[in-house]
Amino acid sequence: MSKVRVLTPVVSVENNMQNAQALNVDRLVASKVRIGLLDNTKPNAGRLLGYVGDLLTERGLAARTFVVDKNDSPVNPAGTGATEAVLKRLSQEADVVLTALGN
């Protein structure tokens, strides 16, 4: 049977790793790490992260924990990325970051 050629909607995707930095895991060899907790401001997310931070400190896993949120976003922050200022603080002050949380 003869063939008909059809075009597909398959597209190429943008290279979104262009500006990615190499992972710095050397910081994690310390016995205690600094843990940044990024609250997306959904209901209870910040409270939950606060409890997580307390537990990690209590159990000796974290030297320090701190919660930051995306409240400096001009719109509803849960659905948008953290601002540059928030990302900069996390980069400078955290060895590992936990983010939370969906509904």
Next chain:
Amino acid sequence: MKRGIPAATICTTGFVPVGRRFAQALGVPELPIIEVHNEVGHDSPTELEETARRIAEAVPSVLRKYQSRNVKGQQLQDEGRGDTLDVDAGTDLSIRVSELFLQENWTDGLPVVPPTEDRVHAMLEAVAVSPDEVLGVLPPRGGVATVRKVAVCAVMAGCLPKQFPIVVAAIRAIGAPQFELRTIQSTAHPHSPFIVVNGPAGIEAGLSNGHDLTPRGWQANIVIARAVRLVTVNMAGLRNVTASHTQGYLGRFVDCIRENEEENPWQPYHTELGYPRDASTVSAFPGEPPHLVDDRGSTTPQSMLTTFARVMATGGNRSTFGASEQILLFAPSHAQYLASHGFSKKDVRDFLYQVARIALNEYPKDNLDSLSTWHKKLFSNVSGPVTVPVVHDRSDFKVIVHGGIGPHSLYVPGSINAKSATVLVERKG
């Protein structure tokens, strides 16, 4: 992670597949996900503490995963399928192509018109832009939407070549940064692009302004909307996760209308934005499915607009929690009544800003967390008879005239994150 800092995300079970797809799309497929089994928004402090314990127990394994240097970034790979497929010819070609495309998750579930080379070529001939021009890189997937690939989707949707300039403009609009397509494609909140066309290009494309009684009259509206939907499925959507709305496909279909400029007593929408009256534009609004505003008895403009206000201002309306746009599609009879009683569009907005408000005490106190940052700043620490406006700025009431006979207007709630975008239709010749 892309800042070089090890990271993990905490995710409820239902959102884990979306989270994984997102991580892939963002180039961090190995991002550790700590799964929790319930939605925490309703939890008591005791329940939250229990969930926190489970999360804390998972943290050492996250650290070990990074310490073993097993986590790497990786660009999202292109799909295995190429740009063309050779399919057996014959009378049931449409059925075979539809089944094949459905299997690949390239459709919206309905049968498609096979995008043969001739059909796609005819579509491309209808626009003044190059087939390789990139109309947008559509998030969250980051698919590169070239004119050629958009033409494939337009053929699949059933578009005629004369309708393609509208599709091209619509894709430029949904790719605009303020439209926040990333959110629309990934949120559980059921909303999708709502397309409004102004100017002569809409008439040339055969778009109905709401008056047509026959299916033929709606052909252009339906297929243009469907083309936009197919572009979002194939270029913006996360592979195999194209409907993360709480209710699945509901609210996922795109609408496309032409403003009824012929019976609009006010200036058309696009002229408010500074475009000449004879320009053709496409405006994309992030919108929920339309809600009815039924008013057949008001005897003053204030009374009629109070009906609109009461439809909008309800405590469970997600789009009133933040700085959303509220799209109002006035039936010609409603618009003409208001205009004939001296109400301009500005008067409509001013009145609605004062009246479309929710009494703060109607929000349950424990649900105030749902309010936007903006709302929280203004209202979290107040009490008494305070009312909350449903928009941040009165210009966020978008006044458009659409439809035919009858006392039925429509209200399209906007998105809490996204704003509309308007672009010119580029016509050939």
